[in-house]
Amino acid sequence: MLVKTKDRIIEAAIEVFNQDFSAPLQKVADNAKVTRRTLHRYFKDRDELVGTCEREMERSCKKAMIAAIKSSDDSLVQLESMLNAGIDCGAKYSFFYKLHQREGHKHSSNNKDCADYDYIYGSFKKIIRDLQNKGVVDAKMTVEWIQNLHAGIINSTVNANEINKSNARDIRKFAWKSFINGISA
Amino acid sequence: MLVKTKDRIIEAAIEVFNQDFSAPLQKVADNAKVTRRTLHRYFKDRDELVGTCEREMERSCKKAMIAAIKSSDDSLVQLESMLNAGIDCGAKYSFFYKLHQREGHKHSSNNKDCADYDYIYGSFKKIIRDLQNKGVVDAKMTVEWIQNLHAGIINSTVNANEINKSNARDIRKFAWKSFINGISA
DNA sequence: CAGAAATGTCACATAATAGTGACATTTTTT
DNA sequence: AAAAAATGTCACTATTATGTGACATTTCTG
Known part of the structure; x- marks a missing residue:
């Protein structure tokens, strides 16, 4: 086994x-x-499976993201680590993000899982704000757009990897370059 | 009506x-x-609906993309138009792209629809190559990644618009800036 | 307004999916 | 190798999704 x-x-x-x-x-x-x-x-049934998937995604993405955040004090390094963490989580992260964006999903900080989500994106916001203050990231871009782009690029990378597994390292480099240049001041 | x-x-x-x-x-x-x-x-049934959706996506995305390509001789302008065309098509484009990427989808140029798809992405390739030769776009990035990023950013934009319809114009500007800076040399 | 066309309502048949019990077979553990 | 645990097979019921006929109601059109 x-x-x-x-x-x-x-x-x-x-x-x-x-x-x-x-x-x-x-x-x-x-x-x-x-x-x-x-x-x-x-x-037991479909709901239980879906629920377990959600918890597993929460657990695993949260873990990876928090590790990424704690990996450094330098916000630029943190941001790159968060991108890589998302890519490493693969489909898990795509689904995780999708679920929290879903219309039906009633987001409340009372919910333990949503609280974790809020923590992660609270940190993300802080990192972006910091980089904007330092003049690294374009201050005219909203954090919401950057967050959205972050998820989108992770998704693109996961897709790209599914199609062509050979040069995963190159794709990861492209992803970071595209992301950081895409939001730079 | x-x-x-x-x-x-x-x-x-x-x-x-x-x-x-x-x-x-x-x-x-x-x-x-x-x-x-x-x-x-x-x-008549689900299949007929799905089939009609596919044809409608082909028709409408193809039309928009071809118009974008023909909108100018300047490859940079063409590229921006193609991004906007994708955003305008919204969910149609996301689904269209997904379908052509799907594992089950056996892609053959004999298929009329796939031929159109090939034409569009042939043009896309040409545009990118041209911009790489001119030193505008990073020559080290593969066309495949850029194509993937293009679709990803369109997707992000469509998502962003679904959540916050108010500032669609800003989001569009962000999308182009993120895309072109993301692939620039 | 009268007739036509489109849509809704409801009841129903059929098919697909979900979930379970009973028992056979395989794999793991001791 | 024997016992225990995990998985498979098959048959069956329940639930949900699909598709259609008959007729009422609404909306368009001349």
Whole structure:
């Protein structure tokens, strides 16, 4: 058992649901190389699976992002680390971001998960503001746009990697260059 | 009848399917402000609706992109127009691009639609190469990455507009600035 | 306003997906 | 190798989504 079945199902589900949220569970099962019956042994129903995926994304993206934030005191380094963290999380991050942007998602800081999200994007805001004050980042751009671009570039990178895995390192360099130049003053 | 029902359904379907490809038709109907019964009067079944959406995206994105390409002889102007065209097409463009990237999609130039797609991205390549030769665009970046970034930024812009419709003009300016600076030499 | 066209309402049939129980088979652990 | 745990197979029910017919209601059109 190289990877625990339950975890494999969660990974598969995140991948599938990221592409097609209402996809049948059979697709998830296929993707995880288990039968639908086994899937249901680990997850009572669809809601439980989706919920677990959400928590896993929260946990893992939050962890990666917080590590990135704490990796340095230099906001520029922090920003690059946050981009890389998003890329490393791959589909997880895309889905994570999508979920928190979703119309139906009632965002409240009471919710523990949303509080984490708020912490991360609070830090992001602070970093951007700092870089704007230092004249590194264009002060005319809104933090909202930059945040959106950040997620968009992560998404582009994940897509690019899915298509062409060979030069993942180059793509990562391009991503950072495009991002930082794209928002520079 | 400000907008023809059939067109409204198509627009609604593109919006919904772009977000959630396997979403129930009820969602599309709701989004189009019609009943499911009416939807089925215009479209025999789901496949016919999806097919119509695809053709509509091809038609409309192709039209907008080709107009953008022909809008000028200056490659920089062409590139900006192509970005704007993508933004104007909104969800249509996101879905259009996604479909042509999809794993299952067997891309062949024999297919009329794919030929159009090839024409557009052939032109895109030419524009980028030209700008690289002129020293405007970073020659070390691959056209594939730039194309990917182009689609990603359009997507970010469409998302940003969905959340905050007020300052669409600003967002558009940000998008172009981020894109061109992001790939500049 | 009268007729026509479009849409809505409701009931229904069919198909796809979701979820579960019972038992066989495989894999892991001791 | 035996016991235990995990997974698969298959059959079945329940739920949800799809598609259609019949008829009422609304909206357009001359």
